[in-house]
Amino acid sequence: MSGIRRRALVVLLTHLLAAEAGLAAFLHLRDRLPTRLAIHFDGERADGFCDRTAFLVVALALPAALAAVFAALSALRRVPPAHRRGLAAIGSSLSGLFGYFLVATLCANADVTDAAAVRMPAWHVAAGLGAAAVTGGTGWLLGGGDAPPAHPGGPAGPVVRLPLADGESAVWTHVIGSRALPFTALGTLALAVPLGFLAGPLTAVVLIVIGLPLAALSRLRVTVDRRGLTLASTALPRPRLTIPTERILDASRRDIGAWRDFGGWGYRAVPGASGLVLRSGEALSVRLTTGGEFVVTVDDAATAAALLNTLAARARTAAGA
Structure with missing residues (x-):
């Protein structure tokens, strides 16, 4: 099997397993679930709800959509071979994250009469990321790689030397830049101040850490x-x-x-x-x-x-x- 087909198959299978895990948990807990399910949490408290039918539709449709997108991207020939394997790993990691929270959300709703009382402890975030790491690593290992091209780009030109006399020296210099990077860097740094006040200093620090390298690379x-x-x-x-x-x-x-x-x-x-x-x-x-x-x-x-x-x-x- 070619690397392209193998990566697409790995992504499809990991998302299929995520959907099956959610469906199995739903069928197992169906008689213990409230009519209205808590599906979104602010901190540990529920602040978003939907009925059981809508939850089941999303549980089946979203993995299918993610699988289709990442399977296509990981097989797209226009994507460099070095990046196809990474896309397969990212797609597979999302299946683990989504599958874990499907099951965890259903378990949290079990035996609760009022969905507003459902709690989702913060440790579930770490557990979900762990599941994503496992499935992402599996996608990376099973996805394999393609043979690298001999040379990226067009053919190299001839190897030419610039004639210099003995003892003669020369320097060549040129400034390069990107039209988009300066505006991206400026916008990122400009957002650091207002978002720092609104969302906290950590947000400002993250934006500055992103913006400064962009500014440095702009010219x-x-x-x-x-x-x-x-x-x-x-x-x-x-x-x-x-x-x-x-x-x-x-x-x-x-x-x-x-x-x-x-x-x-x-x-x-x-x-x-x-x-x-x-x-x-x-x-x-x-x-x-x-x-x-x-x-x-x-x-x-x-x-x-x-x-x-x-x-x-x-x-x-x-x-x-």
Whole structure:
């Protein structure tokens, strides 16, 4: 069985088990359930209710809908192979979470005459997450993986060197950025203050922790010099990444698709390759001595690659001298 079919089958089976668990619990407890069931809780107290028929419909329909969505996503060929297995694991984890709370909600309602009196202790959250971890891990293990492509993106260009005289040095630098990230970062940080007052300081801290890295990644300077390839934020001292010339085999220009080859934007990693992908199109591709590839989407990548090849060759010559 192919990896695509296996992942879809795993997701479908885990959600089928969740629906069966809910149905079995309902049939077992049917005579002990009140006409109106408590289905939502604020803290431990019930604040949302529905009748038994509606509960049963949701218990069967929602797993079916989730199974269909995640089975399709985990099998979609446009999704990078490295991400299909993760989607299967996420879909399977939701089946464990939903299945647990189906059964726990029914058990909490059993032998209660007034649904408003139903309580759901906080420890059920930890138990539900534990069930999600088990089914998610099962989905990950059984989902397997696909053979990684030899190279993401289009074919690499020729390995070209920039001619430099003995003792001559050169530096190439270019600023890259994303049009969407600055607005996303600004919006996230702007929400930290009002939501901090309304929902508490923890919410503000979470938004700041999310917003600052987005701001740092919104504009980066890419530099090629005798030290190697360096990526650094133009706004903050960190993040900063340097690949020394000693770790570089060669460099070239290639075309990549952000979603097709790396599953999205930002700092990405797929089997055999990683890099900073802020858009689709022209990219600097660096083959490393470890056998991997690092890419960064940047204009004038051919010039950067040619200089990097020259400097890496110099470093190898100096190391062998």
